[in-house]
Amino acid sequence: MKLSSEEIEILKILEENNKIPVETIASMVLSNEETVKKTIQKLEDEKIIISYPTLIDWTKVEGQENVVAMIDVKVTPKRGVGFDDVAERIYRFPEVSSLYLMSGAYDLSITVEGKSMNQIAAFVSEKLSTIENVISTTTHFMLKKYKHDGVVFDRGNDKDRRMVITP
């Protein structure tokens, strides 16, 4: 879909900060509130803006730490529907937070989130590997999240180093 430069500008502003008031966006792109509201509505309707998720570092919240694993899955594609059918059977599990079809040594890349390693192990052995057409799985547990969706986690030393006033 071809978007105007103003629409692209609005997308980029929202991508960076979706809490920014419509009025402020309007002044940043030299438009008015009404137009910006309409544009955002259109972008949502077109599923160009899909949702406004909040990126949370759960590891910082006691009792809420998640275990995350990335699983490489080899499957045999099905005649007629290729990988889509297997993919759908997998992504319907709520534990699966992302799923991609890949080129290379394996077919599907899955991210799974659970409360514990046991929970994920159970998912892999009981649910995933028993699905018809799944040939093999390789599970990698994530140890630390440094950057996710372009956002760096825990920027400890990221403060403004500039002096308060400079010429």
Add this chain to the structure above:
Amino acid sequence: MTMNYSSYISESANQLKPSGIRKFFDLAAGMKDVISLGVGEPDFVTPWNVREATILSIEQGFTSYTANPGLLELREEISSYLLNIFGVSYKAENQILVTVGASQALDLSFRAILNQGDEVLIVEPAFVSYAPLVSIAGGKPVPISTSPENGFKVTPEQIEKAITDKTKAILLCSPNNPTGSSLIKKELMEIARIIEDHDLLVVSDEIYAELSYDEAFTSFASIEGMYERTILINGFSKGFAMTGWRLGFLAAPAELVQVMLKIHQYTIMCAPHMLQHGALEALRNTYREVENMRNSYRQRRNYMVQSLNKMGLDCHTPGGAFYVFPSIKATGLTSEEFAEELLIQEKVAVVPGNVFGECGEGYIRCSYAASMEQLQESMKRIQRFIKTKGVSVESTLEHQTL
């Protein structure tokens, strides 16, 4: 034995005025949680590829001096940059000098061209270093005042009026610090006529060239008849977010560069070697980052101009740099009173306009090189502050349309 140092200190050094910015720096430095709109440098950190290229050059042992005018490879890259982006042609071999910031390029320019008593026209409000640098070089700075009625742009008539038989050069800075005002090609052409008529040189500070938002930037050297008369100054500080690197450059007719090179080689030798490798990377591979930064500044400029005007502080729309220069006359305060009381009452730091020249009185400089969150918060605080000074109505003056 107690020494009486004042009898040792040179008269010309003694006569330099301390920078007006210093006072506010000291005042703000002791305070916590200040939102600063007082910073004359990008809020971005230098793009990673530039930092990485520099680290690599240190690892590889590029720790020697370079040629006095800078690495030839870098001068060649600067030469193509000037040609491709600004359409001005300078030879890497003898027309380009890599300097320690645009600051050193300015210093070299004045030292190279000024005799005792030569006058240099400086369009004010102006960057705080110009007049002192002219004085240090033995010249006499002659201010020309501008105002928002002209968008803080100097007119040919004003220049003509300020010229005497001592006038040697004029300093132009567009986009401007502190007003953000940008001269368009037509205006530069009109100024060029006067310069030609009066046989002057031009020191053109184009450090904010990359940060032009409405009109394509025009380098003064590209104006007909001006190439021969222009010392073009630019650098990496602003557009590439590299202030701390202290790297800039100048380009000029070979005869002038030769003289500046002489001074440069005795005072500096060369700009730091490893950082020049970073600058090479900046010119080659930061096109996207520079554009992203420019877009981000433009959006913030739009927001600031509208917010300030809405709350009753008249603010012209600057064409470039990252400053807005609103009038605070409606509050009845002087620039210094405004800046000081705002800092104490609301913890927002701005720079009083009078430090940029007498005609800056009645204005403040707000840098929008800060995050949108900080800008929005600062606007709330400034609005609250000026309400206590009796300003709350929509401003009555016609605003320049965007």
